[in-house]
Amino acid sequence: MAGRPKIFNEQEAVEKATQIFWDKCYDTASADELLNAIGIGKGSFYLAFKGGKQELYIRSIEQFSNAFYQKLLKGVAAADHEIEFIRQFFLSLSDTSDTDKLKGCYLGNALVQLSDKDENVKEIAAQFLKNMQQLFMQVIQKAQSEGGIKSKEDPEILAWHLSNLWNGIHVTKRMEKNPKILRTMIELNLKLLE
Numbered sequence: 001m002a003g004r005p006k007i008f009n010e011q012e013a014v015e016k017a018t019q020i021f022w023d024k025c026y027d028t029a030s031a032d033e034l035l036n037a038i039g040i041g042k043g044s045f046y047l048a049f050k051g052g053k054q055e056l057y058i059r060s061i062e063q064f065s066n067a068f069y070q071k072l073l074k075g076v077a078a079a080d081h082e083i084e085f086i087r088q089f090f091l092s093l094s095d096t097s098d099t100d101k102l103k104g105c106y107l108g109n110a111l112v113q114l115s116d117k118d119e120n121v122k123e124i125a126a127q128f129l130k131n132m133q134q135l136f137m138q139v140i141q142k143a144q145s146e147g148g149i150k151s152k153e154d155p156e157i158l159a160w161h162l163s164n165l166w167n168g169i170h171v172t173k174r175m176e177k178n179p180k181i182l183r184t185m186i187e188l189n190l191k192l193l194e
Helices: 010-024 031-038 042-048 052-078 082-095 098-103 106-114 119-145 155-172 179-193
Strands: none
Touching: 010 031, 010 052, 010 106, 031 042, 031 052, 052 082, 052 106, 052 119, 082 119, 082 155, 082 179, 106 119, 106 155, 119 155, 155 179
């Protein structure tokens, strides 16, 4: 005899849970808040997420990192000037809302909050950052070979610099509310790509 059919979309449920985890952090997000956000009962929740809150969080990190990375990949692929796309990607970080500034980066938060407690979370977040660094490196290598940037620095080191910048911006945005200061700081770091 088959069980009751699933009456909710797991991907949408994970997206809704992501917002709770992002707003509240893993440790302070309660089961009731998650169930209310998703709109399902405990039975359906544990049927879909047998590992409970931890499994939901890991699925949230995986889904978020995959979606973000695919969006970044598509943006680079569609760009007429890939290195300029990367520059604008960073500059746009100075213009985000106050809410985003307070929440920081979801993946960066995950890496800092749970990396010592949960090896799965650490691996997922670290892999995302490595993938992003590899993409930056490919764009820099191409720009160097085509004369799009003057820098002769090692593309791998430049790409790591950009990954570090990405992490640092999200930390700084929690303290600094002035978009002009953020933009100036980002522009200064991006001089390495001129």
